[in-house]
Amino acid sequence: MVDTAVAPSNRKSRERIHFELNSPVIIRNCFRADSEKKFGIKRERWRVFHRGRSSNEEPHVLALTESPIFTVEFDSLPMVDVLYSSKDCPYARWTTANSCTNAATSSDDRIFKDFLHETVREQDVAYNKAKCTRPPDWVKDTVRERMFSLTYLIECLISRGAVVKDQLLLDVATWLDFLTVVSKCYLRNREALVREFENQCEDQITYELSKEEIKRGYRKVRKVVITPTRTIYVVPETLMPNRVLRGYDHDGTRVLRVTFRDDDNQQMRISKTSYHLIKTTLRDNMINGFEIAGRSFGYLGNSNSQMRDAGAYFMEKYSHHEYLEYTAKNKMLPLPTWQPKIDQVRHELGDFTKMENIYKLMARLGQCFTQSMESSVHFEREEYFVMPDIIGGCNREGDHYVFSDGVGMVSKAFAKQIAEDMMLGKCVPSCFQFRFRGMKGVLAVNPVLDEYASWARANNLEGDTGMFAGFELQLVFRDSQVKFKTHRRTKEAVEIVKYSTPSPVALNKPFICILDQVSQMQSYDCHVRVTNRIEQLAEEQLRSSARSLLYEKECRNKLKQFPIPNDKGRTMLGVIDDTGQLQYGQVFVQYTEHVTLKTPPPYASKKVLTGKVMLTKSPSVVAGDVRIFTAVDIPDLHHLCDVVVFPQHGPRPHPDEMAGSDLDGDEYAVIWDEGLMLETSEEAFDYTADKPEYKPINVEKMTEDMVEFYINYITQDSIGTIANSFQFQADLYGLKSEGIMENYGIKSEAEVFSGCIAEMRNRISDRDQDDMSFFTTNELIEQKMTILFREFREGFFEEFGGWRNCVKQAVNPNMVSDDVLDHYIGNPPRCMQRKAVAYYRTCYGSHFRCLFGYCY
Known part of the structure; x- marks a missing residue:
């Protein structure tokens, strides 16, 4: 905290900077006498300052170690006038009342506007100029996309704080020099400049998408971290997209991933952030949206696990064409709540207005944000149908149990096509977790579908127009898998979330x-x-x-x-x-x-x-x-x-x-x-859910209701606390002690977001995720590391004639593989052993162990 209004008895203005400490301050002497100039600064650690109020005083050590506040006082701070008062300083425009708008890179700023038009030009976009009398419309879209991308990267760099601002924005000439260098480098090699910007913003750890990742469907998505005091832009991150990203973010500039965090990058909790600050931070951004690189973004939706992590997807509220129409018609700028593009996207994703309440609506809308790989294997309407579930018995509410709840069938031939499309080699998984239109669940391989089709072909039977629609059935869904209605596409395809694979426990x-x-x-x-x-x-x-x-x-x-x-x-x-x-x-x-x-x-x-x-x-x-x-x-x-x-x-x-x-x-x-192994099973607990409260969806207030529910969930999120408390009481009093299940019983998945534990079933752990996609960050890291290992191992054997001439046998003799990672050397020559030792020492030597500032 900076206090610029300190007026002591002599009425001379002073400034104080107050630091709230997490631990006692560490004092080091960094001064040296003239006679010691040839030596480096010793940086000796002191327990106290060797000076008090006067030259003959010395403060007590506890005055520093026991105080939670450390204050530095200056006679004057002339830099305050430079940073906050100068009308010609870009920094001053950055710190106006609207702190969320980056004034230095605003589209209304003359300097930056000229920079963009001189740097991102239509003539640099490749198209067939011989056949076009004027640039096609997609050329203008490409220019806007490139302008957004460049502006975003500059804002990303500036959002790192004063360490960057103080070097770029204190002087107009310095800011112009920076923009000039960026412009020249951009015109010379656009891809190289973008890559360098990303490296500078992420400590040089970003990577381009490999050909294999592009083929698998991975893409880069921009991310924004919003805290109570600032907005931090993150360079595009690699992830497996979802249905929304694939359908409505073709150039990577229309949709953003947003994460809400406290200023220490931890989740916002009432105990330390306060309810008012959390509500203000969430509501201001989710209701009114925010502007980035000249575009207005608003809250679109989120997956179940994303909300548990205080995240969401934001989308541009309106297109450039819609913006021009609105301003021409209304003679004013769009209202913060005007978001026609977001409303249209929600409508196209599915009919969510028929849901019982806002909780169910958000859960179903969240299906569209599950990370998944869209299969390129298409099928026609007559190749699938929806059949009734297998039911039996009744719960305490009188409803039938659904034995086939969430599981359908897929033919072996179609499963093989999906596996080949996912580049799984000769593997054909027995089960796929999927998303398809408004359905979710798993598909288990059933060869009966193949036999059914073969029998029909052998007997020259043609399909009818009834429920089965044909004999060439590839997919069979269940009624329990249909969660909401959505529009049918010309070419249908399933989205694979994960598949069965050998997994430890x-x-x-x-x-x-x-x-x-x-x-x-x-x-x-x-x-x-x-x-x-x-x-x-x-x-x-x-x-x-x-x-x-x-x-x-x-x-x-x-x-x-x-x-x-x-x-x-x-x-x-x-x-x-x-x-x-x-x-x-x-x-x-x-x-x-x-x-x-x-x-x-x-x-x-x-x-x-x-x-x-x-x-x-x-x-x-x-x-x-x-x-x-x-x-x-x-x-x-x-x-x-x-x-x-x-x-x-x-x-x-x-x-x-x-x-x-x-x-x-x-x-x-x-x-x-x-x-x-236990001797027998104990009595199963009854997890039957109470009937959910029916509250019709108000379409006009849908976004506001979604935001209010989101805020309530974040502020009341106590799943982890309850899980720990339950575990503590179970350890202390036993699993069958009275009151445990009354206090911690969990109910229906339909109310997975309600924030009221009594309305939740099987969701007591904050580690549990409704959309546990196989294509997570861990999977992405594993794939990247596998690619790196494969490349370096192949390179290792190049001087010995290539790895195929060196390997003797496969790791698994029963497996036929052309992968270098599946083979090893039976009896390597001496020269190869020496090179292996050198590789090992290079990777795991003492200099590597201290690479990150500490030794293993």
Whole structure:
């Protein structure tokens, strides 16, 4: 805090700067005498200043170490007049009353306006000038896109704070020199300048999209971080797009990712940010929007997990043509709430006005923001249909249980086409989590569809116009997968969120708590066996990561989860048994033996599990969430691998018994480790939801209602706190103590956003995400690292005649692969060993360990 109005007794103006401390100040002596000029500054650390109010005084050390405030006083601050008072200084225009508008780069500023028109020119856009008497309309769009991109990068640099502003904006001549250099470099090589800007803004860690990433569908999206005091622009980040980005952001300038954070880059919490500040920050930006690089952006929507992270997508409110029409008609600038383009996009995404309430509307709209890979395999309307669900039994509200809730079918031939389109090699996953129009859920491979089509072709049968519409069915959806209505497209395609793959499983704290207490309830022998096995897994985890013990934070992260051996447990998507052969209490489990094969080919070694098996769904809340089943071998289900198949019979669906889950993409921990096995299942908890309150959607106030709900969720977000409190009470009083489930019971997924825990089911953990897309940041990093490893390994063998002439055998002898990462050298020559040692020392030597300012 800066106080420029300090008036002591002599009435001479002074200025003070107050610092609020997180820890005591560190004092270092950075002065040197004239006789010491040939030596460097020693920077000796002092406990106190060696001067008090007068030359013979010295302050007490506690005066510094115990004070939460540190104040520096100056007799005068002439720079204040320069920064805030000068009418000719660009910095002064930057710090006007409207602090969210970057005056230095405003489209109304004469200097910057001339810079843009001289730098971004129509004649630099390539098009067939021989066939055009005037530039096509798309040329003007390209110019506007380039102007926006360049302005955004300059604002991104300036938004880094005074360290940049003080160098560029204190003097008009300096600002003009900077713009002149940018203009010359842009005209000489536009791509190189943009890349250099991004590197400067992100500490030189940005990368261009590789050809493989472009082919997979990745793209770069701009991100803005908004805090209570400032707006920080982030250079475009690489991510897998969603339906909105693919359909309405063709040039990367129409849609922005926005994240709301406190000034310390942590999430805003009432305990430290205050309710008023959070509400003001969110409401001002989400209702009125903001302007960036000459364009006005407004709140469009968000995915479920994005809102849990205080994020959203913003879109330009109106096009350039709509802006000109509005100003010409109304003789004024558009109102902050005028957003015709956003309203039109929401209408095109689907009909959300028929939802029961605003909570359901935001949940369904959020489906359109799930990161997914759009398949280029198209299909016609007669190749899919929607069939009724498998139902049975009734809950306490009298509604039928839906055994096939969220799971449909896909033919093996069509699944193979999707796998080839996703570049999965010869792998054909057994299950795909998808988004299609207003539907969501999973599609399990069912060869019956292929047999049905083959039988029709063999008998020369033609499809009718009834419900099935034809014999060439590729996809079968369920009624439970239809969440909202949307417009049909000429060429239909599914969006893949993730697919079944070999995945390890680990014990987390809630799971361990249930195993510990339930085993104790069942028998002494069971309790001893389970606890001994948990301790054994913990010991193995600590031994395998001994280095992490040197760092407390890393050690705590390691202790949060204990991995289970890959031949004793897996994480799997759940599907339904469409053959009807599985009985209540039975499951079918077949898994790929090598968990490292993320895209296992058809000939990969598999194993069908039989016998006792334990399942649960994270997060586990109560004792009944961990269930014991009997795994059986059903030959007609051998086409399903790395998924757990549940029966369609019984009084209640087995997934619903585990934390109230369903089969629309939930993952289950499947464990057959005898040391961890419970003797039997405890009584399943009833997660039936109360009937939601019906409140019709007011279209005119829809955006305002969405924003109000968003604000309420952020300010009341206590899921993590409740989860920790529940875990603490369960450890202290036991899982079956009175009051725990009354206080922490969770209900319907339909109210996943309500902020009222009593209206939420299976959403007690803030780590849980409704749209757990496979294409996350971790997946992107893994793909980038794989590409780098492959390139460097191929380069390593170049001087030895190429890697194909050097390798002796594959890592897996049964696997046919042309990937350098799948092979190794049996007996390398001495020269190759020396080069390998040099590579290792270069990568992992002492200079590398101290690269980030600390040693490992």
